[in-house]
Amino acid sequence: MECSRITAALLAASALVPTSALAQDSVEDRLDKLEAMIMALEARMDAQQPTGADAAAVSEMRAAVAETRAVAAKQDALETRVAAVETSDRSGFHVGDTQIKIGGYVKLDAISARTNAGQYANDNIVRDFLIPGTIPVGGGESSGWDTDFSARQTRFNISTSTPIMGKPLNSMIELDFMATPGDGERTTNSYTPRIRQAFLTYDGWTVGQTWSTFFNVGALPDTLDFIGTTPGTVFIRQPLIRYTSKGGLSFAVENPEATITPFGGGRITPGDDAMPDVVVRFDKTAGKNAFSIAAIGRQLKVTDNDTGGNGSDSAIGYGVSASAKIGVGEKDDLRFMVNAGDGLGRYIGLNIVNGAALDADGSLETIASYSGFAAFRHVWNDKARSTIAGSYFKADNPVDLTGGGATDTVWNALANFIYSPVPKLDLGIEYMYAERETEAGLDGNLQKVQVSAKYSF
Known part of the structure; x- marks a missing residue:
């Protein structure tokens, strides 16, 4: 029982x-x-x-x-x-000890643009995004509203992370299709992929091609144009070796490349560079605010081959850039950048002016410039946001060497509205106005309306 x-x-x-x-x-x-x-x-x-x-x-x-x-x-x-x-x-996923991630975005841009002092050539890079130094000036005939559709900004990247001696060894390779040759708009609209970034990082070191240490990418405004506030922006990717301390101080040696104005005007890239560009930068984050200040020193050099046998010469270029992203209210933010220097050349605004000019005797004189931008982004709600922005560039050209065709000033302003019906999908419209004036007093403007659809993955 x-x-x-x-x-x-x-x-x-x-x-x-x-x-x-x-x-x-x-x-x-x-x-x-x-x-x-x-x-x-x-x-x-x-x-x-x-x-x-x-x-x-x-x-x-x-x-x-x-x-x-x-x-x-x-x-x-x-x-x-x-x-x-x-x-x-x-x-992502793992292969052995290596973690692999795939990312990028698909983007379609529909752009309609008008210039008042000349016509952009068909299927030219200048019709894909703002390149300030190419805005037509003078008495050329005004263009109509020329419309182009493009998916060239679409990009793809693959990154890896592997533990080595208790620390991650990371790498990144990124491609897109901007500024590359193709078969044009007539048939298949095919374009050659180009390398954007290819670098590795380990224990504070960065080696490879990536954004220049002189450029604070985090300060760029939220725009549909490829860059947006181009006249006032540092914008450079190049091979470099960089070390960044845990305190936010970075030191880098980067690829040198001089752009020189020959006597009377134009542009040459001598390729006689002997010393790397040297950059020091400090970054600081405080809550929703992020600040950056960078300084650069570089050598600009020419030889007999560039001066027609008049001798070799070199000059020192230098500059500073300060930028920030500041939180305003709960979700809005203000972004700005200011740059000043002598011989900065290609570092500013997609090479609006060169770094130096040659005189008749083959001597170099550096070209000073000043630039900056400000942008305010307002978040309407969880799905909608807008940015208004403006930028300005001013050069101090030695006109007796460069001639009157060199750019004196460029400025632009833009406003947009971007709607994200679901996460990672952006639908937007943007209006931009830009104006360029030369040392001779000739000017011209560009108006652009852009509609974009972008899905990030």
């Missing part, structure tokens, strides 16, 4: 063991306790000569326990697979 009472109690207890609703740890604990009770019962049954019914009940309980463990194991395996899929979605 005692054995029968124990059997009945154990059967009741086994009925309370859940097979799916309880957490895994709770199921295992209860099964362990139940098995311990079964073992105790079997020991007592051996001493009391149990009936066949008691033995059958114990066997039934053992089968129930085994079945419950199997169900729990299947549930655990399913949860593990779901977690693995979720982790893969967030963090």
Whole structure:
């Protein structure tokens, strides 16, 4: 009778063991306790000569326990697979110890632009985004509203991270299709991929091609144009070697490339560079605010091959850039950048003016410039935002060397509205006005309306 009472109690207890609703740890604990009770019962049954019914009940309980463990194991395996899929979605995938992530975006731009002092050539890079130094000036005939569709800004990147001696060795390769040759708009609109970035980082070191240390990418405004506030912006990607300390101080040596105005005007790139460009930068973050200040020193050099046998010369260029992104209210922000220097050349505004000019004797004179931009972004709600921005560039050209065709000033202003109906999808419209004036007093303007659709992945 005692054995029968124990059997009945154990059967009741086994009925309370859940097979799916309880957490895994709770199921295992209860099964362990139940098995311990079964073992105790079997020991007592051996001493009391149990009936066949008691033995059958114990066997039934053992089968129930085994079945419950199997169900729990299947549930655990399913949860593990779901977690693995979720982790893969967030963090890419692994090959051995290396984590691999794929990213980028697909973007379509529909641009309609008008210039008042000349016509842009068809299927030319200047029709894809603002290049300030190319705005036509003078008495040329006004263009109509010329419209182009393009997906060339679409980009793709792959990054990796591998633990090496307790620290991650990271790499990035990124491609897009901007500013490259193709078969044009007439048939298939195919364009050659180009390398944007290719670099690795380890323990504070960055080696490869990426954004120049002189350029604070985080300060760029939220625009549909490829750059937006181009006249007032540092914009350079190039091969470099950089070290960044944990305190935010960076030191870099970067690829040198001089752009020189030959006597009377024009542009040459001598390729006689001997010393790398040297950049020092400090970054500071405080809450929603981020600040950056950078300084650069560079050598500009020419030889007999560039001066027509008039001798070799070199000059020192230098400059500073300060920028910030400042939180305004709960979600808005103000972004700005100011730049000043002598011989900055290609670092500002996609090379609006050159770094130096040659005189008749083959001597170099550096060209000073001043530039900057400001942009305010307002977040209307969780799905909509707008940016208004303006930028300005001023050069101090030695006109007796460069001639009157060199750019004196460029400025632009823009406003946009961007709507994101679902995460990572941006639909937007933007209006831009830009104006350029030369040292000779000739001017011209550009108006542009751009509609874009962009999906990031």
